[in-house]
Amino acid sequence: MSTExxxxxxxxxxxxxxxxxxxxxxxxxxxxxxxxxxxxxxxxVHRWGREARMAVEEAREKVASLIKxxxxxxxxxSGGTESDNLALxxxxxxxxxxxxxxxxxxxxxxxxxxxxxSLEKEGFRVTYLPCDRYGMIDxxxxxxxxxxxxxxISIMHGQNEVGTIEPIGEIGKLAKEHGIIFHSDAxxxxxxxxxxxxxxxxxxxTVSSHKIxxxxxxGALYVRKGTRLVPQATGGAHERGMRAGTENVPGIxxxxxxxxxxxxxxxxxxxxxxxxxxxxxxxxxxxxPDSILNGHPTERLPHNVNVSIKxxxxxxxxxxxxxxxxxxxxxxxxxxxxxxxxxxxxxxGVPHEVAHGSLRMTLGKSNTEADIDYVLEVLPPIVERxxxxxxxxRGQKSKS
Amino acid sequence: xxxxxxxxxxFHPRNVGxxxxxxxxxxxxxxxxxxxxRITLRIKDGRIEDIKFKTFGxxxxxxxxxxxxxxxxxxxxxxxxxxxxxxxxxxxxxxPPQKLHCSNLAADALHxxxxxxxxxxxxxxEEDNATSLQ
Numbered sequence: 001m002s003t004e005x006x007x008x009x010x011x012x013x014x015x016x017x018x019x020x021x022x023x024x025x026x027x028x029x030x031x032x033x034x035x036x037x038x039x040x041x042x043x044x045v046h047r048w049g050r051e052a053r054m055a056v057e058e059a060r061e062k063v064a065s066l067i068k069x070x071x072x073x074x075x076x077x078s079g080g081t082e083s084d085n086l087a088l089x090x091x092x093x094x095x096x097x098x099x100x101x102x103x104x105x106x107x108x109x110x111x112x113x114x115x116x117x118s119l120e121k122e123g124f125r126v127t128y129l130p131c132d133r134y135g136m137i138d139x140x141x142x143x144x145x146x147x148x149x150x151x152x153i154s155i156m157h158g159q160n161e162v163g164t165i166e167p168i169g170e171i172g173k174l175a176k177e178h179g180i181i182f183h184s185d186a187x188x189x190x191x192x193x194x195x196x197x198x199x200x201x202x203x204x205x206t207v208s209s210h211k212i213x214x215x216x217x218x219g220a221l222y223v224r225k226g227t228r229l230v231p232q233a234t235g236g237a238h239e240r241g242m243r244a245g246t247e248n249v250p251g252i253x254x255x256x257x258x259x260x261x262x263x264x265x266x267x268x269x270x271x272x273x274x275x276x277x278x279x280x281x282x283x284x285x286x287x288x289p290d291s292i293l294n295g296h297p298t299e300r301l302p303h304n305v306n307v308s309i310k311x312x313x314x315x316x317x318x319x320x321x322x323x324x325x326x327x328x329x330x331x332x333x334x335x336x337x338x339x340x341x342x343x344x345x346x347x348x349g350v351p352h353e354v355a356h357g358s359l360r361m362t363l364g365k366s367n368t369e370a371d372i373d374y375v376l377e378v379l380p381p382i383v384e385r386x387x388x389x390x391x392x393x394r395g396q397k398s399k400s
Numbered sequence: 401x402x403x404x405x406x407x408x409x410x411f412h413p414r415n416v417g418x419x420x421x422x423x424x425x426x427x428x429x430x431x432x433x434x435x436x437x438r439i440t441l442r443i444k445d446g447r448i449e450d451i452k453f454k455t456f457g458x459x460x461x462x463x464x465x466x467x468x469x470x471x472x473x474x475x476x477x478x479x480x481x482x483x484x485x486x487x488x489x490x491x492x493x494x495x496p497p498q499k500l501h502c503s504n505l506a507a508d509a510l511h512x513x514x515x516x517x518x519x520x521x522x523x524x525x526e527e528d529n530a531t532s533l534q
Contacts, residue, residue, distance in 0.1 A: 313458050316457070316458055316461075319402075323411070333433065341434065352432040352434070353431035353432065353456075388416070389413065391427065391438045391454045391455060391456045392456050
């Protein structure tokens with residue numbers, strides 16, 4: 001029937017690196033021995049156990065180094081979501097006697113937002129701070145929201161949808177001045193922009209492996225010395241008693257190697273990606289009328305492009321791009337799995353119909369200038385075709 | 401996510417466009433929800449002689465719009481009124497469950513267009529009667 005629509009395209013351009021990344025060959029090579037020969041349980045006393053323990057501790061040093069932390073402050077988890085859960089619920093439960101107020105923002109990842117909602121059901125009070133039209137949180141707003149009952153502030157570092165880099169250094173300073181614990185979800189920023197947990201006054205920081213060419217199913221929570229947490233998984237005394245469960249040794253080894261490589265390559269790769277990002281943004285805004293950049297124009301993750309294309313819906317753009325070999329994502333309702341478009345775009349004041357037409361393209365190691373130019377070649381005709389079909393914006397044409 | 405038939409209608413939609421001075425027109429949906437469909441009709445001797453659609457929406461919204469135009473061309477108005485959203489989804493070989501509500505409104509747009517036609521003709525008829533009574 002329509003086999004031509006399912007043909008394998010000639011090019012494959014992956015532009016969804018904020019969703020996940022491939023495990024890079026160096027990382028896989030580092031991991032492989034720990035599935036086979038070096039299969040020990042890191043808690044065992046014998047040589048097999050010691051071998052695994054050594055590998056876990058080496059990885060811990062590499063993760064710590066990426067964010068300028070002490071290795072003893074790194075807790076390995078199953079990923080970003082678990083780290084966020086452990087940070088929020090762990091602090092809330094540990095400091096309950098001191099207060100019941102938490103400050104976060106409306107544009108956090110659902111791992112934070114839904115955990116906050118669950119804490120509200122337990123009697124905690126949560127302030128969800130607004131952001132400006134660029135997705136930026138104002139530290140002054142944070143300051144105003146602080147009460148004598150505030151025990152925790154959680155504001156993300158790099159916004160996962162629109163790429164805005166939040167002023168977490170300033171927020172960290174405020175938190176420190178008020179003696180409030182500060183958590184930041186750095187899943188999208190770690191390895192992409194420099195992070196220094198001490199300079200930024202962060203007490204808890206979430207990092208994930210599979211966003212930086214490590215394996216899925218592993219992440220970390222940085223926990224500043226002296227910060228108390230109620231563990232969420234109870235059992236053995238793993239991870240300094242903060243997270244029970246036999247360590248995912250191959251995963252942790254891979255994560256460590258991914259961090260080491262990310263740290264080493266960060267200055268150059270960040271520059272390269274920023275240039276590609278700007279080329280793509282400029283190209284879209286130039287070639288497609290009624291297209292808008294979502295997120296901050298300069299305080300932005302080096303790999304994030306997010307635009308809204310008026311009068312067309314996101315999923316229909318994604319399907320067309322996919323047909324031509326381009327993998328992207330959108331904040332439309334149809335792709336968020338709910339009836340509402342992206343909560344982030346709505347919080348930024350983007351109208352519903354414009355949020356439905358959002359397109360996120362997140363760059364990575366495999367992308368070249370030729371990839372960007374290919375997207376800039378195929379996207380305008382897709383938009384033109386969909387606009388001709390659309391109820392809205394009649395007569396709108398793309399400049400060729 | 402979508403089957404081949406849905407993808408075929410999405411990538412090669414039938415009857416896209418707008419009939420000029422249509423006999424009936426109907427628009428349903430809401431940009432807030434992300435799906436808006438507009439159907440225009442040409443009616444001749446109580447049958448749908450021509451039908452065109454314009455849709456802002458996702459893959460399912462475009463495919464169901466295309467499908468419904470194909471299903472009802474040539475049908476009497478009575479027959480066309482009996483075509484339901486469910487029948488459109490079935491004719492496409494099914495839609496993903498999350499698409500069965502918001503994006504499956506093509507038959508509603510069709511019905512709105514037919515009702516618009518009926519309203520207009522009734523009004524025209526009444527006006528005719530009014531003129532002849534004078």
